[in-house]
Amino acid sequence: MTSYIPLRRTPIRERASVLFLEHGNIDRDDGGLVLIDADGRTPIPVAGLTCLMLEPGTRISHAAVKLCAELGCLIVWTGEGGVRIYSATEPGGASARHLLHQARIALDDTLRLNVVRAMYAFRFGEEAPQRRSIEQLRGMEGVRVREAYKRLAAEHGVDWQGRNYDSKQWRAADVPNKCLSAATACLYGLAEAAILAAGYAPSIGFLHSGNPRAFVFDVADLFKFETVVPAAFKIAGAIARGEDPRPDRPSAYQRGRESAAQKEVRPDVAVRHACRDAFRRERTLDLIVPAIHDMLAASGVEAPADAPEAGPPAIPVTEEAA
Template sequence: MSDIPPPPLKPLPMKDRISMMFIQYGQIDVVDGAFVVIDQTGIRTHIPVGSVACLMLEPGTRVSHAAVKLASTVGTLLVWVGEAGVRLYASGQPGGARADRLLYQAKLALDDDLRLKVVRKMYELRFGEAPPQRRSVEQLRGIEGARVRETYRLLAKQYGVQWNGRNYDVKDWEKGDIANQCLSAATSCLYGITEAAVLAAGYAPAVGFIHTGKPLSFVYDIADIFKFDSVVPIAFRIAGKKPHNPDREVRLACRDIFRSSHILEKIIPTIEEVLAAGEIKPPEIPPESVAPAIPNPDGLGDEGHRTK
């Protein structure tokens, strides 16, 4: 046997990955070099960890040190979520923010004039038009909130959904009506892959511009640019059908739209475009290293599917 160590693993570019996979009720481990989920009967299910942007770990999941190390090595985000993925408790950061990009992001966020330029760009990308002139970040946030509430109202009317506003309890999401349940499930999916993209680009999820003071402020900023062109209409469409299992319906629909829209190919360039609006030269981004995708066995690789 050769004593030459194998070449180091290189992360697959984010744009070439499937978006996410949900895992529930199993021990995640590395066996014979493979990333597997072992259920209560001892059956092993292989997970193509290197070709998934993030793994959503639901209650009943345990993760070994070896599995966390492998996920970090291949740049796959581990996200600990609540039942159905509608609450995000913590995430395992694969590699962390790069110092040069973190300093660049922080400088933009801490300078009032530069921050306003970035926020104005976010507004333009989100609504397809330039924001009103001579408005502060707080004023733009208020205008945005009014437009978002109106969009919710119009979508509810379009899909025949009774709508009493965005209202949910983070401690007990099932208390919310079906529309709010669907919206929570849909936005959770979007936040997961957006966080994976933010981390893959080397930025800090917590350093936001519109949203501030939360661990995922920048994730919310970027996800909001895509939300109404992707997951929010899905949530209202499914809520209008009054399905028996809305969270699963939403996850599967989000999986399909993420795949068909190639959203992961868009998020990182959008991050760069938004930050470039601050008119500070961004750190140079080296070409992504391309490694062969880990084989994807039959039946796996569908974003949003649970592995039990």
């Protein structure tokens, strides 16, 4: 039986963000992963990844899943374009203190409202109006989001008919909605990985509720208008003008040698590249976990102390925790 040397987990703030794989078989190759497809074998630096997003054209071995769990790389199985999440791994945590803290706040209406108000202030740069319920703040947020979509659409020359798409019918959506769906999918994967790394539960939300990824939506909303939403509208605008929107678009010589399939501009692929660059530029991975701690601290209650038998986190957040 093959045995492997235990591998050291890279702190989440030092990792790359999200890698999407559309086609091929993923297997373990010594201390890393390899993608096997028609083009051959491509190494995947899994130790330096936060999240691996697998679309319907992929298959992954038991050994590969085990390695991802050992290294703390979240695996998410998605639909076409990454817009529908079917399942995800969970690295687990050795301490439940943050989970207990999160649950306590969510079960107390006053504490939960404090957190929602802090999220509102974080997103919009101003205090939430007084004497508003969570439902009212959610409605106010929705209005501001729709206005932001219209503003970005006008800025980038996008024909925006509103947020309208069916996750089961990816191909039926218009280009702006495809771009926005692909962009938010990238951020959701990143946010979920950070939430799990910090020892919180993706399902226990504050503004959002009743969804297995309610807290993922809460956290992603804090960052989407600084990262993925502008990227989505920028790509959609470039496509509308007939431009090549890829950040690393090929030279004229390379375009002349591309096949018809390679020349086809896919909105989801272009958006993923733009989101990757936005995450790196805005240092999103460095900011997510501290933002979560700050939002929950606004509740006014402190997290409980670790139990004596608690071990280190499943995924280290900093070098000291590794």
